Amino acid sequence: MKRQKLFSALALLVVASLLLVACGSPAAPAQDTSAPADDTGAETGPAGDFAGDILDAGSCDYGGKVLSIEAVDRLTVQFNLCKPDPAFLAKIAFTPFGIQPKEWIASTGGTGELLERPIGTGPYMVSEWVRGDQVVFTRFDGYWGEAGSAQTAVLRWATEGAARLQELQAGTANFVTNISPDDYATVESDPNLVLIPQDNPNVFYIGFTNTFAPWDDVRVRQAVAMGIDRQRIVDNFYPPGSEVPHSFTPCGIPNGCEGEDWYEFDPEAARALLAEAGFPDGFDTSIYYRDVFRAYLPEPPLVAVEIQAQLRENLGINAQVVPMESGEFIELATTGALDGIHLLGWGADYPHITNFLDFHFGAGNPQLGNAHPEIYEVLQQASSIGDLAEAAPLYAQANNAIKELVPMVPVAHGSVAHAASASLGGAYYPPFGSNEFYRMDSGADTLVYVQNAEPISLYCADETDGESLRPCQQVVETLLDYATDSGDTVPELATACTPNDDSTVWVCTLRDGVKFHDGSDFDANDVVASFAAGLDASNPNHVGNTGSFDYFAYLWDALINAE
Amino acid sequence: MAVQSPPVASVEQVQDYRNNSLLFLTFRRLFRQRNAQVGMLILGFLVLVAIFAPALAPYDPDQSLIGVESIDKRAGPCIHLLGCPADQPEHYMGVDGNVRDQYSRIIYGTRVSLFIGFSTIGLAVIFGTIIGAVSGYAGGWVDNIIMRIMDVILAFPSFLLAIAIITVLGRGLQNALYAIAIVNVPVFARLVRSSVMSLKELDFVTASRSLGASPLRILFIRILPNAIPTLIVQATLSIGGAILEAAALSFLGLGAQPPLAEWGTMLGTERNQVFTSPHLVFFPGIAIMVTVLAFNLLGDGFRDAMDPRLAQLAKS
Numbered sequence: 001m002k003r004q005k006l007f008s009a010l011a012l013l014v015v016a017s018l019l020l021v022a023c024g025s026p027a028a029p030a031q032d033t034s035a036p037a038d039d040t041g042a043e044t045g046p047a048g049d050f051a052g053d054i055l056d057a058g059s060c061d062y063g064g065k066v067l068s069i070e071a072v073d074r075l076t077v078q079f080n081l082c083k084p085d086p087a088f089l090a091k092i093a094f095t096p097f098g099i100q101p102k103e104w105i106a107s108t109g110g111t112g113e114l115l116e117r118p119i120g121t122g123p124y125m126v127s128e129w130v131r132g133d134q135v136v137f138t139r140f141d142g143y144w145g146e147a148g149s150a151q152t153a154v155l156r157w158a159t160e161g162a163a164r165l166q167e168l169q170a171g172t173a174n175f176v177t178n179i180s181p182d183d184y185a186t187v188e189s190d191p192n193l194v195l196i197p198q199d200n201p202n203v204f205y206i207g208f209t210n211t212f213a214p215w216d217d218v219r220v221r222q223a224v225a226m227g228i229d230r231q232r233i234v235d236n237f238y239p240p241g242s243e244v245p246h247s248f249t250p251c252g253i254p255n256g257c258e259g260e261d262w263y264e265f266d267p268e269a270a271r272a273l274l275a276e277a278g279f280p281d282g283f284d285t286s287i288y289y290r291d292v293f294r295a296y297l298p299e300p301p302l303v304a305v306e307i308q309a310q311l312r313e314n315l316g317i318n319a320q321v322v323p324m325e326s327g328e329f330i331e332l333a334t335t336g337a338l339d340g341i342h343l344l345g346w347g348a349d350y351p352h353i354t355n356f357l358d359f360h361f362g363a364g365n366p367q368l369g370n371a372h373p374e375i376y377e378v379l380q381q382a383s384s385i386g387d388l389a390e391a392a393p394l395y396a397q398a399n400n401a402i403k404e405l406v407p408m409v410p411v412a413h414g415s416v417a418h419a420a421s422a423s424l425g426g427a428y429y430p431p432f433g434s435n436e437f438y439r440m441d442s443g444a445d446t447l448v449y450v451q452n453a454e455p456i457s458l459y460c461a462d463e464t465d466g467e468s469l470r471p472c473q474q475v476v477e478t479l480l481d482y483a484t485d486s487g488d489t490v491p492e493l494a495t496a497c498t499p500n501d502d503s504t505v506w507v508c509t510l511r512d513g514v515k516f517h518d519g520s521d522f523d524a525n526d527v528v529a530s531f532a533a534g535l536d537a538s539n540p541n542h543v544g545n546t547g548s549f550d551y552f553a554y555l556w557d558a559l560i561n562a563e
Numbered sequence: 564m565a566v567q568s569p570p571v572a573s574v575e576q577v578q579d580y581r582n583n584s585l586l587f588l589t590f591r592r593l594f595r596q597r598n599a600q601v602g603m604l605i606l607g608f609l610v611l612v613a614i615f616a617p618a619l620a621p622y623d624p625d626q627s628l629i630g631v632e633s634i635d636k637r638a639g640p641c642i643h644l645l646g647c648p649a650d651q652p653e654h655y656m657g658v659d660g661n662v663r664d665q666y667s668r669i670i671y672g673t674r675v676s677l678f679i680g681f682s683t684i685g686l687a688v689i690f691g692t693i694i695g696a697v698s699g700y701a702g703g704w705v706d707n708i709i710m711r712i713m714d715v716i717l718a719f720p721s722f723l724l725a726i727a728i729i730t731v732l733g734r735g736l737q738n739a740l741y742a743i744a745i746v747n748v749p750v751f752a753r754l755v756r757s758s759v760m761s762l763k764e765l766d767f768v769t770a771s772r773s774l775g776a777s778p779l780r781i782l783f784i785r786i787l788p789n790a791i792p793t794l795i796v797q798a799t800l801s802i803g804g805a806i807l808e809a810a811a812l813s814f815l816g817l818g819a820q821p822p823l824a825e826w827g828t829m830l831g832t833e834r835n836q837v838f839t840s841p842h843l844v845f846f847p848g849i850a851i852m853v854t855v856l857a858f859n860l861l862g863d864g865f866r867d868a869m870d871p872r873l874a875q876l877a878k879s
C-alpha cells in the first residue's frame with residue numbers, strides 16, 4: 001500500500017516536471033533558472049524541447065579561462081570565456097577534450113570502466129584491451145564519416161626501437177612509431193618499407209631549477225648556455241632534419257622566432273662568466289634524465305653523456321649522469337625538485353606559441369624555479385591578443401627576456417620519423433596528434449600498429465602521454481580535428497565554431513545524425529558533460545585515472561571549483 | 564749420566580713435510596689440471612691487460628672523438644691489416660654511440676671488472692669468515708641467531724636482494740659493490756662455520772686449549788688457517804658470479820655510471836643496436852664471458868685439486 005502511494009507521488013512529480021519544462025520561458029537566462037544538478041554534474045536548464053545543460057563557473061575569479069559552457073540547443077554549444085584565447089580552436093581539437101555520451105560518463109562515475117572502454121563516435125571502437133599485450137579495435141559501422149578499410153585494428157607496443165623495426169621487417173606489423181635515428185638508413189634501403197617523417201614542432205632543453213645553488217645565479221646559467229656546443233649535439237645525436245634552436249619555440253610556430261637569436265657557442269666567454277660567478281674551477285652537479293625515446297630526444301643516454309663531457313671539457317663542471325625512472329623523473333622535474341640540471345623537452349600539442357611559452361615560463365610553473373615576471377607578464381599580455389602580427393612585438397620581448405635570464409637552454413628541435421610497410425595504403429603521420437587507423441589500408445581485414453609503450457588508460461581527459469592519446473583518438477572524437485598535413489583545424493563533431501567580436505564567446509554548431517558506439521545520439525549535452533567531467537573539480541565524475549586532469553588545468557588555466 | 568737430547572728433524576724431513584702440506588699439494592695438483600691451466604692463463608692475461616691498460620689503449624676511454632677524427636658514431640671495426648682503407652682511422656673494435664674508441668674502453672673495463680670481482684668477494688670473505696668463525700666457535704644461541712640471519716639473507720634470490728639493497732643505498736658502482744658483497748657474505752659464513760665446527764673438536768685444538776691458548780688464538784691461529792683452502796675454492800668460483808652480477812646491475816643502470824668504461828654499462832647503453840651495430844654488444848659480451856669463464860675454470864680446478872677422492876681417482 002505504502003509502495004503504491006510512493007509510486008503515485010513519483011509519477012505526479014515526473015508529470016509536473018515535464019509540464020514545467022514544457023511551459024518554461026526559453027528567453028530566461030539559463031543559469032538563473034537552472035534545475036538542480038543531475039548525475040552528470042552539469043546543471044540542466046530549460047531550452048524548449050531540449051533541456052540544455054550548463055557548466056557554469058559563476059565568475060572568472062577562479063583564474064581560469066572558461067566562464068561557462070552551455071548547450072543552447074540540441075546541436076549548438078556556446079563557450080563563454082573570461083578572456084580572449086587565440087588558440088581556442090586549436091585547443092578544442094586536442095584529444096583530451098574528446099566527447100563521450102553524458103549517460104555513459106555518469107554511469108561509470110568518471111572512472112572504472114570508462115578508463116578501459118571509452119565510448120565515442122570515432123571510426124573504431126574498443127573491443128578488448130589485453131593488459132600487457134594489445135588493444136583490439138573493431139570498425140564502427142555506424143560511423144558518420146568514411147569507414148575504415150580494416151575490420152579489426154590491433155595496437156601493440158614495444159619499448160625498444162629495434163624490436164619495433166623487427167616487427168615491421170618480419171611483416172607482423174603494418175606501421176611502427178619512432179624509428180631510431182640509426183635505423184633510418186635501414187628503412188630507406190628496404191624496398192618493403194617506407195620511412196614517414198613527422199613534422200612535429202618540438203624542443204629539447206637543459207632545464208635549471210633556480211631555487212637551487214648555483215643555478216640561482218644567472219651568470220652560471222648564461223655560462224652553460226654559451227658553453228654547450230649545440231650544433232655538435234644536433235649533428236651527432238639527431239636525425240637529419242633536426243635543427244639548432246633560434247629560440248625555445250620552433251620557428252614553424254607563428255611568432256616562435258621573434259626576437260634575438262640564442263647565444264653562440266663561446267667556451268672562453270662562458271668560463272669567464274663562471275669565474276665571475278665565483279666558480280673558476282667549475283663545480284659538482286648532476287644531470288638527470290629519463291631513458292625514454294622522444295622525438296625531441298631520441299637517444300637520451302648518449303646526449304646525457306655528451307653534455308657531461310662538454311660541461312667537463314668546456315667549463316670544468318663535473319657532472320654525474322643520473323638516469324631515472326620515467327614517472328619519478330617527470331614528477332620531480334616538473335615540481336622543481338631536481339637540484340642539478342634536467343634533460344627534458346616538449347612536443348607541440350597544438351600549433352600555437354602559447355603551447356610552448358605559457359606552460360614553461362608562466363607564473364604558476366615551479367619546474368624552473370621562481371618564475372620571472374619579466375617573462376610571464378609579457379606572455380599574459382600576449383596570450384589574449386588574437387592577431388598574430390599585433391602579438392609579435394610582445395613575443396619578441398618575451399623571447400629576449402628568456403635569452404637574458406636563461407631559465408633553460410634550448411638544445412635541439414628534433415625531427416622524428418615513423419615507418420610503414422610499403423603495401424600499407426595511405427600511410428601518413430600528421431604534424432599534430434596521431435595518425436588515424438581508418439585512413440590507412442592494410443589490404444587485409446586487420447591493421448597492426450606498434451607504438452612505444454602501453455597506454456596508461458583510455459580515458460584521455462585525464463592522460464597526457466602520447467601512447468594513451470593515440471588509441472583514444474581512434475575511438476573518441478573532438479569538436480574539431482587537425483588537418484592531416486598542417487596545424488589547421490578542420491570540422492569533426494562540430495561543423496563550425498564562430499567567435500564574437502572580441503573572441504570571448506564561441507558558438508559551435510554540431511554535426512547532426514552522429515551516433516555513439518552504444519547507439520545513442522550525439523548532442524550538445526554530451527559536449528557539456530564531457531567538459532564538465534574534466535574541467536569542474538567538484539563534478540561527481542571528475543575522478544578519472546589520477547584525478548589531475550592536467551590538460552584541462554593547464555590549457556584552460558585552472559580547474560573550476562578546485563580547492 | 565748422559566743427557567739424551569730430543570730428536571731433531573733433519574732438513575730433508577722438514578722439506579718432505581712442506582712438500583706434503585695440504586696447500587702445497589693443492590697447488591701442485593692445481594697446476595696439473597688442464598682447466599685450471601687455461602683459467603690461469605686467461606686470468607694472467609687479463610691481469611696484465613689491466614695493469615698495462617694505459618700502454619695498450621690507443622685512446623682515452625672517455626674521450627669523444629667528435630671533431631678529432633672524421634668518423635661516424637657507432638662505426639664498425641677498422642683494422643688496416645685486414646683491409647680497412649688506410650685513410651680511415653683505425654679502431655679495432657669500432658666506436659660507440661658517443662664516438663669513443665671501443666677497444667680502449669674494453670681494455671680499461673678489464674680493470675673495473677677485476678676490481679669488482681676481487682673487492683666484492685674480498686669483502687664477503689672477510690666479513691663471512693669473521694661471522695662464520697664466531698658462530699661456529701661460540702655455538703649455542705650465538706650460532707643460532709647468526710645463522711638464522713644468514714638463512715634469511717640466503718632465502719632471497721641474490722640478484723633481487725642486490726637490487727633491493729641498491730634501491731635503499733642509491734645507484735652507483737660503490738653501492739653495487741656493497742650490495743654484491745652483502746649477498747655473498749652468508750655463503751662464506753656458512754662455509755667457515757662448518758669448517759670451524761668440525762675442526763674445533765680435533766685433537767690439535769684440544770691440545771692447544773689444554774696448553775692454555777686463548778680462544779682468539781685458537782680460532783685465528785689454529786683453526787682458521789685450516790679452512791683457507793676451501794675458502795679459496797669458493798672465493799674463486801664466486802668472483803665470476805660477482806663480475807656477472809655487477810655487469811647485470813650496470814646493464815640495468817644500477818651499477819657503474821657513465822662515463823666509466825664498465826662492460827655491463829657498455830652493453831646496456833647500446834642494447835638497442837644489436838642489429839644495427841652488433842660490435843657494440845658483441846665485444847663487451849665476449850669480455851664478460853671470457854673473464855667469468857677464467858674464474859670458473861680456475862675455481863673448478865681448485866675444487867678438483869682439493870678433493871681427495873678426485874685425487875685418488877686421478878692416481879688410479
